[in-house]
Amino acid sequence: xxxxLPLASGDHVxxxxxxxxxxxxxxxxxxxxxxxxxxxxxFVSEMxxxxxxxxxxxxxxxxxxxxxxxxxxxxxxxxxxxxxxxAAVTMIGKENLADHIDMNFGCPVxxxxxxxxxxxxxxxxxxxxxxxxxxxxxxxxxxxxxTVKMRIGIDTDHxxxxxxxxxxxxxxxxxxxxxxRTAEQMYEGKADWSAIARLVExxxxxxxxxxxxxxxxxxxxxxAMMKETGCxxxxxxxxxxxxxxxxxxxxxxxxxxxxKVLPSLHEVREVMYRHGELIVDYFESEDRGCxxxxxxxxxxxxxxxxxxxxxxxxxxxxxLAELRTLLDQLTDQPYPVEVAEKPRGRVSHGRPPTLxxxxxxxxxxxxxxxxxxxxxxx
Numbered sequence: 001x002x003x004x005l006p007l008a009s010g011d012h013v014x015x016x017x018x019x020x021x022x023x024x025x026x027x028x029x030x031x032x033x034x035x036x037x038x039x040x041x042x043f044v045s046e047m048x049x050x051x052x053x054x055x056x057x058x059x060x061x062x063x064x065x066x067x068x069x070x071x072x073x074x075x076x077x078x079x080x081x082x083x084x085x086x087a088a089v090t091m092i093g094k095e096n097l098a099d100h101i102d103m104n105f106g107c108p109v110x111x112x113x114x115x116x117x118x119x120x121x122x123x124x125x126x127x128x129x130x131x132x133x134x135x136x137x138x139x140x141x142x143x144x145x146x147t148v149k150m151r152i153g154i155d156t157d158h159x160x161x162x163x164x165x166x167x168x169x170x171x172x173x174x175x176x177x178x179x180x181r182t183a184e185q186m187y188e189g190k191a192d193w194s195a196i197a198r199l200v201e202x203x204x205x206x207x208x209x210x211x212x213x214x215x216x217x218x219x220x221x222x223x224a225m226m227k228e229t230g231c232x233x234x235x236x237x238x239x240x241x242x243x244x245x246x247x248x249x250x251x252x253x254x255x256x257x258x259x260k261v262l263p264s265l266h267e268v269r270e271v272m273y274r275h276g277e278l279i280v281d282y283f284e285s286e287d288r289g290c291x292x293x294x295x296x297x298x299x300x301x302x303x304x305x306x307x308x309x310x311x312x313x314x315x316x317x318x319x320l321a322e323l324r325t326l327l328d329q330l331t332d333q334p335y336p337v338e339v340a341e342k343p344r345g346r347v348s349h350g351r352p353p354t355l356x357x358x359x360x361x362x363x364x365x366x367x368x369x370x371x372x373x374x375x376x377x378x
Contacts, residue, residue, distance in 0.1 A: 003209065003233040005072060007099050008143025012072055014042050016254035017233030017239070018222065018247065018335070020212060020240065021149075022047050022076040022102065025295075029067035029277035034244045034271070035065075039251035042074055047104050050079035050088035064097060067278075072099035076149075078107070082134035089135050090101065093142030103135060106152040106165070109181035110354040116367065118184035119151040120355055122164035124367050133171040137147045144176035149213070149235070152195050154353050155184035158360065161195065164201050169208040175237050176203065177211035183353045187238070192214040195227040211235050218246070218260070219253025242299025244271060251338055262335035265304050269327040272300050276323050290318050303336030 001091050003017035018041035020027060025046070033044040052060040075098040079085040085103075092098050095261045105128070107118030122128045130287040138180045148168045153159035165176045177200050181189040191214025200210045209232035212225045225234055240246040244257045249261040263271070275296065280289035310329060317323045 002083040002300070003042075003175075003211075005100060006143075006145050007072060007190040011066040011338075014098075014233065015223075016041065016251055017211075017226075017255070018042075018250050019211060019233060019235045020044055020247075021235045021237035022104070023237055023241075024293075026241065028063065028279070028282055029065060029070065030275065030282040030289075031244070033067040033273050033278050035240060035247050036245035037274075038244050038346055041247060041250075042072065042100070043070070044074040044076050044100075044102055047076045047078050047107070050077050050081075050084045053077070053088045054084070054091055061130050062282075062312065067282075074102065076102040076104055077135070078104045078117070079131060080121060082130040084128075085131050086134040086138045086206065089138035089144070089146075093139060093144055095160070097343075101135065101139060101144055101146045102177075103132065103146065103148045105148055106179050108151065108186050108353065113183060114354040114356065116356050116359060119321065120154060120353060122150055123154055123158060123360065123363050125163065125167065125363050126365075127367055128164055129167045129171065132168045132173065136172045140172075146172075147175045147177065148173050149177040149179065151179050152182045152192065154355070154360075155182050161199060165199055165203060165208075165266040166206070169203055169206040170374060173208065175209040175211055175232065177213055179213040179235075179237075181214060184351065188350065196225070196231050209233070213237065215226075215239075216326065219249035219251075221251050242296055242302060244275075262337065264332055264334055265330055267302055268304075268335075269330050272296075273324060273327055276320050280320060281341065286319055290320070291321065293317075303339035304330075304333055306330065 002015040005012045005014055008235040020032065020035050020041060022044045025043065027046050036043055048060050048063050064075045076113045077088055089101060092101065103323055104118065105122050112118040124310040133150060139146050150161055150164055157313050161178055166373050168176055180193055180195045196210065196212040203210055211233045212229055212231040213235035216222050216225060216234055216236050221233045225231060236246065245261050245263055252261060276293050277291050280286050283289040294315050301311065310326065313326055317326060
């Protein structure tokens with residue numbers, strides 16, 4: 001089982017076919033390095049807006065900078081304007097900033113969908129097709145493959161994935177990744193893997209591979225998704241929060257092994273410290289790096305028996321020395337299997353998507369959106 005990424009230098013085989021999903025505030029080069037150390041795959045940057053990139057905002061340029069030895073360099077771009085997307089992809093190609101570009105059409109958060117972006121955008125067929133085509137055509141001279149990530153649709157009454165995926169395939173994307181939930185679901189409930197299977201069948205005549213995303217909490221889940229849906233690979237998001245060794249578990253499963261990767265608490269604490277070293281290097285600031293690391297502490301320690309006062313201190317540390325002192329106070333324990341393969345990270349409850357006025361009136365209307373200035377961060 002392997003997934004091919006057609007790079008300018010030749011086909012790159014992603015084996016096992018596992019991709020780290022872009023997650024805002026999480027998948028910086030430090031976290032990507034931590035996951036890369038656990039096994040093979042492709043590791044995508046945090047989502048960056050095309051406008052912020054062409055304006056060369058410092059934080060955005062930091063977000064797409066690869067870690068030491070990171071290859072292929074994979075960047076996820078977000079735009080609601082074909083011209084801006086074309087300019088950003090052209091910049092990436094001319095300045096050799098990435099080897100692969102993924103496009104975000106799956107974000108369900110209100111600050112994005114209220115302007116018609118993310119998971120709301122594929123509903124506007126002409127705009128979606130124009131953006132994808134602009135990216136693919138701009139990337140072509142540089143031999144950069146372009147992929148898309150989307151959701152099933154806006155809600156149960158407005159599914160967009162089959163038509164949007166066919167459109168993206170027609171434009172020439174290297175693959176389509178589907179998070180098997182609607183925007184309305186956010187991260188609630190179970191992912192509908194049957195939608196992934198339907199998309200695989202839908203795109204078979206085109207030859208465009210489909211990757212599946214949603215509810216992969218273990219190596220066994222990754223194998224099960226591929227067997228049940230026929231997808232060519234899997235995309236892993238929340239399952240690796242506080243568990244970068246999930247990639248080692250996936251490698252083991254995809255290689256035919258049956259041994260679960262379940263580190264003891266003392267092994268986990270060394271991963272935590274390694275994460276700290278990497279994040280301090282990334283921000284070039286011990287204080288800023290440790291502040292960013294704090295949000296990962298509860299994920300790492302989930303299910304372990306840790307005194308409440310010690311847990312509280314993990315959420316307040318401000319230096320690597322302080323982190324080391326706290327880690328050394330942890331008593332070794334076996335991995336808490338009862339939480340090892342359970343949901344973690346964002347558990348936002350489903351809610352009706354926030355959309356622009358009249359957005360659902362006509363999927364074929366021509367629309368021009370001014371969104372990217374309204375998106376904070378990258």
